Amino acid sequence: MFLSCADPSLLDGLNWLACYLTTGKHFDFYWSFVTVLVLLAVTAPTALAFGFGGAMLARSQHLPLRIIGKGYTAMVRGVPDIVFFLFFVIALDQGIEWAVHQVRCPDWTDPIRNGLEFRVCPQAKVPNNSAAQVWHSLYGFALAVVTFALVFGAFAANVIYGAMQAVPHTQLETAEAYGMSPRQVFHRVLVPQMWVFALPGLSNLWLILIKATPLLFLLGVQDIVYWARELGGMKTGAFDYPHPDWRLYYFLFLLVFYLCMTKLSEVYLNRLQNHLSRGQATAAGEAQRKGIA
Amino acid sequence: MKNLILTTALLALTAGSAMAQTVRMGTEGAYPPYNFINDKGEVDGFERELGDKLCEMAALTCEWVTTDWDGIIPNLQSGNYDTIIAGMNITAERAEVLAFTQNYIPPASSAYMALDAGTDVMKGVIAAQTGTVQAAHVAASGATLLEFATPDETVAAMRNGEADAVFADKDYLVPILDESAGKFAWAGTEVQIGDGVGMGLRKSDTELVEKFNAGITAMKADGSLNTLITKWFGEKAVTF
Structure with a gap:
């Protein structure tokens, strides 16, 4: 990065450190923080949408929909995360390639499955073999978002389902007595009131999601923990900047990062909780009312 | 959202193939x-x-x-x-x-590296990377195998005393031993594995x-x- 970094072996002290911390590899490390934050920013709303959909299905009047909703939560919640991450991503990836293969290579005669091998025609590879690495990374990232959203959506579905059940029944009956249709009751009374019950559960999920990001490496996305381990490991003279085992310092840095994320989340979630409790018939809402009066 | 990302990705990725x-x-x-x-x-x-x-x-x-x-x-x-x-x-x-x-x-040698040249590598705890020929060899040798996901961690385990020795391709261990300033030493005998x-x-x-x-x-x-x-x-x- 700096011109003075051209020959690292001549450097010492702070100059060495400044050059060391600005190597291309370190920029990959810094960039991976962005990756993780973007993943969180995209996954959280997607998972929430999955959860909301799952909860609505599980509460449905129609048996088939109810079975889908309950089946989704039960299945995903029952399977260990790591199995899900290893199995589902490969299945999804191969499913996509299989579908593209059917469209693009109808004349292909070789078997797609050959023992343990999975082989589609070159035109059906997603991303294409000749595509730039950035597309491969983006594709991996998209698979990661879908998988995370699916897994965390199932947990969110259960939390939201529980929250919907927790809204006092009398509220809903009163709404009906006012002549609201079931749809109106749902939108105007049930949903606005259920958030306050769902928030503690959802905030748990959010914190678990923050810490689950190292699973990204299983999906081929190089995350902060991967880079910390890679950069911190002992470096021999084959590298420009040899150093002993520094993993401790890198992991301490990650610790600080994760603690900051947790603290920030807590502050924001507390505020949200306060906001949602306003005017609600809950203990917190009642306390706020008395405080104002 | 997720569908949008996927479809865009699919379109972008599968376009323009059949080059070199x-x-x-x-x-x-x-x-x-x-x-x-x-x-x-x-x-x-x-x-x-x-x-x-x-x-x-x-x-x-x-x-x-x-x-x-x-x-x-x-x-x-x-x-x-x-x-x-x-x-x-x-x-x-x-x-x-x-x-x-x-x-x-x-076919090159695999070697044991330890803090002390006198370490008995047929007993004790030996670190090796998961899924390598060296790990299989340690498991068969009668020593206790301690597996790690990366080669770097196997060396770290030996240095921390978690393992008595590390077993890996000699070519991988040579620069580490050379730069250890005499802290590490070869132990046991070298082994030829694989083709x-x-x-x-x-x-x-x-x-x-x-x-x-x-x-x-x-x-x-x-x-x-x-x-x-x-x-x-x-x-x-x-x-x-």
Whole structure:
């Protein structure tokens, strides 16, 4: 990065450190923080949408929909995360390639499955073999978002389902007595009131999601923990900047990062909780009312 | 949202194919001097130089991909990349699921490194990387095997005293021992395992195996492979 970094072996002290911390590899490390934050920013709303959909299905009047909703939560919640991450991503990836293969290579005669091998025609590879690495990374990232959203959506579905059940029944009956249709009751009374019950559960999920990001490496996305381990490991003279085992310092840095994320989340979630409790018939809402009066 | 991302990605990714054949080279990137990620963040090492040379000879465009060692064979089989070039020893078990090229590093020694040269490596706890020929050897030798996902962690375990010794390819351990300022020492005797290091490909990719085989044969014949081995592994390394 700096011109003075051209020959690292001549450097010492702070100059060495400044050059060391600005190597291309370190920029990959810094960039991976962005990756993780973007993943969180995209996954959280997607998972929430999955959860909301799952909860609505599980509460449905129609048996088939109810079975889908309950089946989704039960299945995903029952399977260990790591199995899900290893199995589902490969299945999804191969499913996509299989579908593209059917469209693009109808004349292909070789078997797609050959023992343990999975082989589609070159035109059906997603991303294409000749595509730039950035597309491969983006594709991996998209698979990661879908998988995370699916897994965390199932947990969110259960939390939201529980929250919907927790809204006092009398509220809903009163709404009906006012002549609201079931749809109106749902939108105007049930949903606005259920958030306050769902928030503690959802905030748990959010914190678990923050810490689950190292699973990204299983999906081929190089995350902060991967880079910390890679950069911190002992470096021999084959590298420009040899150093002993520094993993401790890198992991301490990650610790600080994760603690900051947790603290920030807590502050924001507390505020949200306060906001949602306003005017609600809950203990917190009642306390706020008395405080104002 | 997710659908939008997926469809856009699909469209962008599958457009424009049928150019020069691109071969994706899968490696671990954590096993210097065989393969490692250099300070620029690129794959580097003996295998990078060899692979690029072989691709050039076969007129292939090569892309380098890193993956963790544990999943290196399954990822090849599901088509995430086309070759494994990661210091992988050719063994009968692996040859059941992979098509190997001829070896590009002759059968070389694996060695035990410990804090104390007198360590009894047939007993005690020996660290080795998961899924390697060395791990299998330790498990069969009667010592207690302590497995780690990366080679770096195996050395760290020995240094911290968690393991009595580390067992790995000697070529990997040599620079570490040389730079340890006398802290580490060889222990026990060296062992010959496997038939040398080769590239692993899908069994159905016979054409590609032939291309790489031809390249390796040519490099063995003109001596450039030996030059490359000496460059990366030092004068004492075994050559063809």
